[in-house]
Amino acid sequence: MTNLPSLRLVALGGGGGSAQTLLGARPFFAERTAIIAVTDSGRSTGIARQIADIPAPGDLRNVLATLAAAPNQTLARLMQYRLKSPSFPFLDGMAIGNLMLGGLVQMEGDIAAAAATARELLGCPEHILPVSTANTRLCAELADGRIVVEEVAVRTPGKPPIRRLFLDPPAAAYPPALTALATADLIVIGPGSxxxxxxxxxxxxxxxxxxxxxxxxxxxxxxxxxQPGQTDGMTIADHVARLVEVLGPGVLDVALINDANALHPAIVARYQAAGLHPLSLTDTDRQAIRALGVEPLVRDLAEPDPGHRELWQKADTIRHDPQTLGLALWKLALDRMQ
Structure with a gap:
């Protein structure tokens, strides 16, 4: 690969999907940057925000720990460790890394400086940036006109569909994040909530x-x-259409889609029982996506079934295989440069 072009990839999104994307991108992209959401308000992230008065640290924590040079060594494992504190329910289940980032924010001045210090301590080879240093709230207007405030309310199951998102108060993006987007060769939005x-x-x-x-x-x-509470009943074409609605026409180039037909029926049944329905590209979806000016590409991207995973107050899902996803993105980048 020494004669191939040096490529820059930026992953935009949350802590789980962006980490998987960047792990897979390591063999193929010389420069890799994560731009990570900071509006989560649920679980221990929301409590850490209250304790330290900071933007949401949870997604940054997950990316930092996952992309650490030695993810199985003590510091990275400590960042992901959840405190067992039944006598103090307020702290029970608190991810230690959320408190560490809270302390670093107060020491260093903002969430970007905190992430940079943690990245140095962990030896992460990727650049890891918050999308903003602002401490703001994610809100949504629902289909019935109601307004819900804070991320945990935005994703609560059983409510009407989401009509639009907004921030309260409005907030600017972190300037280095904008620079990374402006100078990238490939920008990856998703997977993630x-x-x-x-x-x-x-x-x-x-x-x-x-x-x-x-x-x-x-x-x-x-x-x-x-995803229950977010995309119930939405097709793949609905996902792409909503993204195009936000970005505007002619901005999104490709929709990379997992081949749901490759999933074992028992796996499909297990996730359906939990309210998560595998997304499958239909001919109608394909036509609708192309009509939006976006190219749909279908690949077998799912990781081998790990069995049921117990996650902290969060629904499990079928994750993308990092190596397969990274290879698909690299091939796509090379094809687009020709």
Whole structure:
């Protein structure tokens, strides 16, 4: 690969999907940057925000720990460790890394400086940036006109569909994040929580405007399943259409879609029982996506079934295999440069 061009990839989204994308991108992209959501308000992240008066640290924590030079050594494991504190329910389940980042924010001045210090301590080879240093709230207007405030309310199941997202108060994107987008060769949006991670990052002033002018190829990695409280009943074409609605026409280039037909029926049944329905591209979806000016590409991207995983107050999902995803993105980048 020494004679191939040096490529710059930027992953935009939440802590889980962006980490998987960047792990897979390591063998293929010389420069890799994560631009991470900071509006989560649930679980221990929300409590850490209250304790330290900071933007959401949880997604940054997950990316930092996952991309650490030695993810199995003590510091990275400590960042992900959840405190067992039944006598103090307020702290029970608190991810230690959220408190560490809270302390670093207070020591260093803001969440970007805190992430930079943690990245240095962990030896992460990727650049890891918050989408903003502002401490703001993610809000949504629902289909019935109601307004819900804070990310945890935006993703609560059983409510009407989400009509639009906004920040209260409005906030600007972190300038180095805009520079990374403007100078990238490939920008990857997703996978991740569609509204509360992916579209949430697009709410910050400057992000959409920069995506509209960057020369980079922009790829949406579609989730493998629907997400309760966010994308119930949505098709793959619905996901792409909503993203195009936010970005504007002619901005998104490719939708990279998992081949749901490759999933074992028992795996599909297990996730459906939990309210997560695997997304499958139909001919109608394909036509609708192309009509939006976006190229749908279908690949077998799902990781081998790990069995049921117990996650802290969060629904499990079918994750993308990092190596397969990274290879697909690299091939796409090379094809687009020809």
């Amino acid at each position: 569609f509204y509360t991670s992916l579209l949430a990052t697009l709410c910050f002033d400057g992000i959409v405007e920069t995506l509209r002018t960057t020369p980079a190829t922009i790829v949406f990695v579609c989730n493998t399943t629907t």
